[in-house]
Amino acid sequence: MIIGEQKPLKEICDILEGHHRILVAGCRSCVAICLAGGEKEVGILSESLRLHSDLAGKGWEIDEVTVERQCENEWVREIAPKIEGKDAVLSIACGVGAQTIQAMYPKVRSLPGLNTSNMGAPIEPGIFMERCGGCGDCVLHLTGGICPIVRCAKSLLNGPCGGSQNGKCEIGKETPCAWEEIYQSLKELGRLDLLEANIPPKDWTPSRSGGPRKIVRPEAVMSETERQLRGER
Ligand code: SF4
Ligand code: SF4
Numbered sequence: 001m002i003i004g005e006q007k008p009l010k011e012i013c014d015i016l017e018g019h020h021r022i023l024v025a026g027c028r029s030c031v032a033i034c035l036a037g038g039e040k041e042v043g044i045l046s047e048s049l050r051l052h053s054d055l056a057g058k059g060w061e062i063d064e065v066t067v068e069r070q071c072e073n074e075w076v077r078e079i080a081p082k083i084e085g086k087d088a089v090l091s092i093a094c095g096v097g098a099q100t101i102q103a104m105y106p107k108v109r110s111l112p113g114l115n116t117s118n119m120g121a122p123i124e125p126g127i128f129m130e131r132c133g134g135c136g137d138c139v140l141h142l143t144g145g146i147c148p149i150v151r152c153a154k155s156l157l158n159g160p161c162g163g164s165q166n167g168k169c170e171i172g173k174e175t176p177c178a179w180e181e182i183y184q185s186l187k188e189l190g191r192l193d194l195l196e197a198n199i200p201p202k203d204w205t206p207s208r209s210g211g212p213r214k215i216v217r218p219e220a221v222m223s224e225t226e227r228q229l230r231g232e233r
Helices: 009-016 039-056 073-077 095-104 178-189 192-196 224-229
Strands: 002-006 021-027 061-067 088-091 109-112 114-124 127-132
Touching (some): 009 039, 073 095, 088 095
Parallel strands (some): 021 061, 088 109
Antiparallel strands (some): 002 114
8 A cells, every 4th residue: 555644734734835725635545544535634734724714714615525546537527516616636645646637627726735655554553564566577576575675774675684683774773684584584485495596687778767667458448449448548
């Protein structure tokens, strides 16, 4: 899931400066699970903005909506009546959701109310940890199902650095050394032999260095006729 955190209220108010009819738009997917941009957070943020508007005499008209998945056109199309007449949408979905709104409604400003942080998972109630950096060339099969790219502070591929102490990373006593975790996982799996193989230098070309990445599934690509039938072009 994508993990994010709401921007501080003061920053959001600064971003909204100069806009009047504002739609606060959340998402029921990842950002709802990480308690940053779901329906509840939309309600709380909207009320806070109304209060701020009253106290500071901003004259904001705050409306609110939460879509199933703000990253998909199908769901974002449904909120067209809500966006009608607004001069800004404050998106508290991830950056993908905010950009989907901007692409579908180019005359309305899509403003970010959330800082998208990483791809991760809840490890216990209220605590979310980064688990994948989207490197485009997964090596989990070599590392006991533990990502060395994001869980090791140095993204090391062949064992720990000299800073690993008592199973902890040198960046802090709270942080497990990823290579200790990899070792324990491989031991549990009976695959310590994998540690003897040298993982070659990683191919970073599928990562971000080549600009925005794109995946095409030919079987799902719509023909021009299908697009026209759906009214998309
Ligand atoms: S190796 Fe790459 S794709 Fe696999 S979990 Fe780590 S960052 Fe994600
Ligand atoms: S201590 Fe472990 S997790 Fe930390 S940087 Fe070194 S190898 Fe990576």
